[in-house]
Amino acid sequence: MGRESGAICNNCGVRFAVREGGGFLFHLLHCDGCGAERSIGFEEIGEPHLRYLKGLNVPYAMATAEHDRRVQEHYPGEPISEEKYHRIVEDLCGECDCAGGFRFDAPPRCPECRSADYRKDPDGQEIFYD
Ligand SMILES: [Zn+2]
Numbered sequence: 001m002g003r004e005s006g007a008i009c010n011n012c013g014v015r016f017a018v019r020e021g022g023g024f025l026f027h028l029l030h031c032d033g034c035g036a037e038r039s040i041g042f043e044e045i046g047e048p049h050l051r052y053l054k055g056l057n058v059p060y061a062m063a064t065a066e067h068d069r070r071v072q073e074h075y076p077g078e079p080i081s082e083e084k085y086h087r088i089v090e091d092l093c094g095e096c097d098c099a100g101g102f103r104f105d106a107p108p109r110c111p112e113c114r115s116a117d118y119r120k121d122p123d124g125q126e127i128f129y130d
């Protein structure tokens, strides 16, 4: 689900690595102000993650399918929607140093000029980290 690829800023020309999506065990969010990354582990999220899994009718990921199925069958908490879950996770991530907030749908930004306008680096390597 997670992927890192090379990018070139359309505004200032700087090359940088863009990471999108999360992994099996964490989410990756970006600041809606400056584009800084914040990763948050499912362990750190705790109960809301279990309630979200319970609300899913399918495993969250193939690698965790066994765990996810056990949660769906046995976890006693009330299921929550993805929308509600995302809001809880965004709250848990707190505030960025720039006073922005970390959001699931905020784009990565150029580390130099903070532009979210970039193109794929044709010489860049694409790495799938799970
Ligand atoms: Zn830039």
Ligand SMILES: [Zn+2]
Binding pocket: 031, 032, 033, 034, 035, 036, 096, 097, 098, 099, 100, 101
């Ligand atoms: Zn920020």
